[in-house]
Amino acid sequence: MSRAAIRYLEPIETAARGVAVLDALAEMIERAGLQVGDRLPPEVSLATALGVGRSTIREALNRWEGLGIIRRRRGDGTYLTAKVQTSQGPLPTMIQLEGEAILRLLDMRRVIESGTVRRAALNATLAQRQQISRLCDVLLQIVDTGEPYRAADMAFHSAICDATGNPMFGQVLAKMDDAFERSAESPFSVPGFGLASFPPHRDLANAIVAGDPDAAEAAINTILDSVESEIRQIISPTDNA
Numbered sequence: 516m517s518r519a520a521i522r523y524l525e526p527i528e529t530a531a532r533g534v535a536v537l538d539a540l541a542e543m544i545e546r547a548g549l550q551v552g553d554r555l556p557p558e559v560s561l562a563t564a565l566g567v568g569r570s571t572i573r574e575a576l577n578r579w580e581g582l583g584i585i586r587r588r589r590g591d592g593t594y595l596t597a598k599v600q601t602s603q604g605p606l607p608t609m610i611q612l613e614g615e616a617i618l619r620l621l622d623m624r625r626v627i628e629s630g631t632v633r634r635a636a637l638n639a640t641l642a643q644r645q646q647i648s649r650l651c652d653v654l655l656q657i658v659d660t661g662e663p664y665r666a667a668d669m670a671f672h673s674a675i676c677d678a679t680g681n682p683m684f685g686q687v688l689a690k691m692d693d694a695f696e697r698s699a700e701s702p703f704s705v706p707g708f709g710l711a712s713f714p715p716h717r718d719l720a721n722a723i724v725a726g727d728p729d730a731a732e733a734a735i736n737t738i739l740d741s742v743e744s745e746i747r748q749i750i751s752p753t754d755n756a
Contacts (some may be wrong), residue, residue: 519545526566536575555593582616611756614750633728639678644724712741
């Protein structure tokens with residue numbers, strides 16, 4: 516089936532080849548009826564059908580691999596690991612797929628971070644609790660002033676991971692963030708994205724300081740719920756009207 520899907524591709528005639536290739540691949544997958552677990556046509560066949568170099572195809576597939584849409588098996592081929600549909604509205608297909616990928620990432624983070632904050636609430640030393648509270652103050656002040664907050668947010672969550680007593684929590688979460696590459700035009704990377712999730716950070720810090728694992732877990736879920744709701748509003752605005 517994977518080779519038969521090639522007939523749905525036509526040469527690309529645009530300078531924005533990276534995005535165009537991804538859009539064309541998404542349309543091919545949808546029209547050919549490829550499902551999770553199906554193998555994509557070989558890179559050389561995709562490149563020939565689209566009239567682009569193999570490096571362009573490889574870069575596009577690297578992007579999808581980072582989003583968890585495909586998985587490469589050395590010596591065997593490239594397989595779909597997530598459902599792919601083209602956007603039916605004004606939202607570009609790549610942004611749609613990116614939003615869906617972030618939702619999958621959030622699902623993983625929810626499992627890991629729930630355990631992380633519970634352990635931090637139980638295991639943190641007095642000094643670590645004070646540090647978490649201080650870093651939360653710094654983070655919320657930066658957010659309130661409209662300054663770039665990513666570094667402060669990372670410092671706050673890293674302090675929570677350190678307080679678990681298990682360095683693997685921080686390493687796993689950091690690798691998850693590093694593996695996920697947002698596009699330059701992504702609405703999920705603009706400064707205003709996720710701002711509604713920051714006020715509950717104070718509840719999270721307070722719960723850890725108080726040594727209350729249940730309240731800490733509730734707070735991190737509130738934070739993640741806020742981010743998830745915003746993502747769904749972007750990728751499916753009519754469903755949330």
